[in-house]
Amino acid sequence: MTRINQLFIGLAIGAGLTAGAFAQSPATGAAPIAGPVAQSPKDWQAPDITKLPDDKYGQMVRRGKVLMEETYKYLGPEVKDVNKRYAGNNLACVSCHMDAGGRKFGNPWVGTFVSFPQYRGREDAISTTEERINGCMERSMNGRKLPLDSEEMKTMTTYLQFLSTGIPVGAKLEGGGTLRLKTLARAADPVAGKQVYAATCVACHGDNGQGVRRGKAGDANGYQFPPLWGADSYNTGAGMARVTLAAGFIKGNMPIGVTHTSTVLTDEQAFDVSAYINSQPRPVKGNLQADFPARKNKPVDAAFPPYTPGVSAEQHKYGPWQPIVEAREKGAIPPK
Numbered sequence: 001m002t003r004i005n006q007l008f009i010g011l012a013i014g015a016g017l018t019a020g021a022f023a024q025s026p027a028t029g030a031a032p033i034a035g036p037v038a039q040s041p042k043d044w045q046a047p048d049i050t051k052l053p054d055d056k057y058g059q060m061v062r063r064g065k066v067l068m069e070e071t072y073k074y075l076g077p078e079v080k081d082v083n084k085r086y087a088g089n090n091l092a093c094v095s096c097h098m099d100a101g102g103r104k105f106g107n108p109w110v111g112t113f114v115s116f117p118q119y120r121g122r123e124d125a126i127s128t129t130e131e132r133i134n135g136c137m138e139r140s141m142n143g144r145k146l147p148l149d150s151e152e153m154k155t156m157t158t159y160l161q162f163l164s165t166g167i168p169v170g171a172k173l174e175g176g177g178t179l180r181l182k183t184l185a186r187a188a189d190p191v192a193g194k195q196v197y198a199a200t201c202v203a204c205h206g207d208n209g210q211g212v213r214r215g216k217a218g219d220a221n222g223y224q225f226p227p228l229w230g231a232d233s234y235n236t237g238a239g240m241a242r243v244t245l246a247a248g249f250i251k252g253n254m255p256i257g258v259t260h261t262s263t264v265l266t267d268e269q270a271f272d273v274s275a276y277i278n279s280q281p282r283p284v285k286g287n288l289q290a291d292f293p294a295r296k297n298k299p300v301d302a303a304f305p306p307y308t309p310g311v312s313a314e315q316h317k318y319g320p321w322q323p324i325v326e327a328r329e330k331g332a333i334p335p336k
């Protein structure tokens with residue numbers, strides 16, 4: 001076994017223990033959420049898929065989970081059936097949605113299904129669960145939309161619905177998305193981030209951010225350690241391409257084995273390494289100026305035009321962001 005494998009397994013076991021201890025922790029006093037499975041907005045956990053019967057519904061949920069865990073094998077650019085090549089890279093949904101969507105601050109999917117349809121600032125419209133999945137297909141997976149009535153879309157949506165078992169529509173759960181770190185007073189620094197990368201990330205993600213394949217290029221077996229930049233990574237329109245979002249994800253989930261309760265990076269290191277990763281080349285999403293048509297919704301770290309009047313592309317990307325927030329409050333909104 002390679003050293004990396006040992007490290008990986010050791011850390012993964014550590015993470016498993018953390019999750020187990022969490023599951024047994026006593027109720028925290030937050031009001032329970034009514035439903036067939038008692039859930040608390042603080043101490044929720046993913047429902048147990050092994051308890052599902054082997055009927056049509058159970059089979060669909062399980063297939064959805066597999067599709068999200070091994071996306072590259074079914075929808076990736078290397079699958080035999082060219083018509084199924086919906087994803088443009090060999091990532092899996094769970095490359096970024098940790099523990100198959102069950103982890104707090106690891107882009108969880110518990111509660112997602114019951115939060116849609118939802119107003120989305122990126123579209124300035126009400127979006128459905130399916131449209132949100134396609135958002136990640138076109139950006140994080142650098143691919144194209146799955147047809148709404150496709151088997152794959154149905155299985156993924158059914159898995160998401162299962163993950164919200166017992167949670168009422170509109171419930172607000174703690175730990176959604178990723179850690180929201182307090183932004184730095186200075187710009188995030190890709191040069192300092194390169195040092196963090198060399199010390200903490202390179203062993204798994206590689207010298208050129210290329211990751212480590214599970215098999216060979218062309219075999220549709222995806223990655224043991226996914227790429228962080230380059231042709232097989234997420235594109236410039238992805239959430240992970242925003243330095244603040246990636247910093248929160250990294251702090252709460254990387255190096256693999258850490259969770260939001262056992263972080264190892266400082267906030268500064270998380271911002272800097274996020275800046276480093278996102279300063280590297282990656283697929284470019286076209287027509288990004290169509291995002292956030294209501295310009296006031298545009299996140300201050302969305303690093304594509306149109307920009308806030310008087311603020312450089314560079315500052316949008318790396319910060320400092322607080323002055324942009326203040327300029328926005330005074331009415332400096334990106335033009336149409």
Ligand code: HEC
Nearest residue numbers: 091092093095096107112132133136137140141234239240
């Ligand atoms: C490169 C990382 C990455 C990959 C790969 C990825 N996602 Fe995401 N996904 C994100 C991030 C980051 C967010 C939150 C983004 C935001 O707030 O703008 C998100 C949000 C979502 C949401 C909304 C969650 C909620 O509660 O609002 C859904 C649903 C989703 N992704 C599904 C998928 C599916 C299905 C796949 C695979 C086909 C996938 N994602 C692949 C990074 C990723």
Ligand code: HEC
Nearest residue numbers: 008095096200201204224225226227228250254255256273
């Ligand atoms: C021990 C191996 C390991 C180390 C070290 C590690 N990662 Fe990861 N990383 C992974 C794995 C594995 C995944 C995919 C998640 C999964 O499969 O659960 C991942 C996923 C990611 C992702 C989202 C997926 C993608 O391809 O974009 C980012 C971003 C990331 N890591 C950044 C980092 C950064 C930054 C560091 C250093 C601070 C780091 N990782 C250290 C193993 C590692």
